[in-house]
Amino acid sequence: MRLRNIPGSEEVLNNCSYVINKPKEHKGRWFNVFQNNNPIQIEIGMGKGKFIVEMAKKNPQINFVGIEKYSSVLLRAVQKLDMLEEISNLRFICFDAKEIDEIFEVEEINKIFLNFSDPWPKDRHSKRRLTSKEYLNRYEKIIEKYGILEFKTDNKILFDFSLEEYKESNWILLEVSFDLHHDLKMNTDNIMTEYEQKFSEMGNVIYKMILKNKE
Numbered sequence: 008m009r010l011r012n013i014p015g016s017e018e019v020l021n022n023c024s025y026v027i028n029k030p031k032e033h034k035g036r037w038f039n040v041f042q043n044n045n046p047i048q049i050e051i052g053m054g055k056g057k058f059i060v061e062m063a064k065k066n067p068q069i070n071f072v073g074i075e076k077y078s079s080v081l082l083r084a085v086q087k088l089d090m091l092e093e094i095s096n097l098r099f100i101c102f103d104a105k106e107i108d109e110i111f112e113v114e115e116i117n118k119i120f121l122n123f124s125d126p127w128p129k130d131r132h133s134k135r136r137l138t139s140k141e142y143l144n145r146y147e148k149i150i151e152k153y154g155i156l157e158f159k160t161d162n163k164i165l166f167d168f169s170l171e172e173y174k175e176s177n178w179i180l181l182e183v184s185f186d187l188h189h190d191l192k193m194n195t196d197n198i199m200t201e202y203e204q205k206f207s208e209m210g211n212v213i214y215k216m217i218l219k220n221k222e
């Protein structure tokens with residue numbers, strides 16, 4: 008998905024009002040960015056942004072921050088936006104979630120979404136998976152008390168790994184579906200991501216788990 012060296016991409020991102028270029032400066036003060044105290048929910052690894060843009064439009068009382076590691080991918084999200092339509096509760100950040108606690112303060116985040124995160128299939132790379140206990144511990148530093156994490160994937164190996172990892176963290180399993188699109192309860196109001204659309208059209212089953220922070 009990573010596209011390299013797109014000419015002019017930095018300029019486009021620097022001039023886009025949705026993109027926060029120095030996110031560390033807003034740690035503990037994101038209410039200033041949004042000009043309100045509404046809850047803040049984040050998607051880590053937002054890709055081209057279909058999910059978070061739709062979430063923001065549907066939930067104007069919640070603030071959304073989409074986080075994407077690669078500027079070339081974030082550029083695609085920005086290019087897809089209709090600039091004539093203002094979505095005041097939406098911002099994007101180009102950032103590696105490994106240092107997520109450098110941009111958000113303790114308990115500043117209400118909910119975290121992880122959608123179709125990279126599987127990192129080799130065992131020696133397991134710490135890079137966004138649902139590894141290492142990452143779950145990082146999220147714990149920013150999530151509010153009893154805050155929620157939602158994770159969707161079509162990758163059964165990553166899903167099974169994630170179902171074990173949370174047990175070694177301060178998160179508890181709230182709900183799980185091994186076939187989201189045929190799960191009446193959990194699929195209600197489901198917003199599909201780009202990858203979800205692509206993989207479900209190929210016939211892949213989609214898995215979803217919801218974790219809650221213990222305290």
Ligand SMILES: C[S@@+](CC[C@H](N)C(=O)[O-])C[C@H]1O[C@@H](n2cnc3c(N)ncnc32)[C@H](O)[C@@H]1O
Nearest residue numbers: 052053054075076103104122123125200201202
């Ligand atoms: C497989 S894509 C899924 C995109 C989108 N969530 C979807 O479901 O269509 C995973 C995305 O996560 C981003 N990503 C991977 N590791 C990341 C990290 N540590 N911090 C932020 N983004 C990351 C990748 O660059 C990629 O765009």
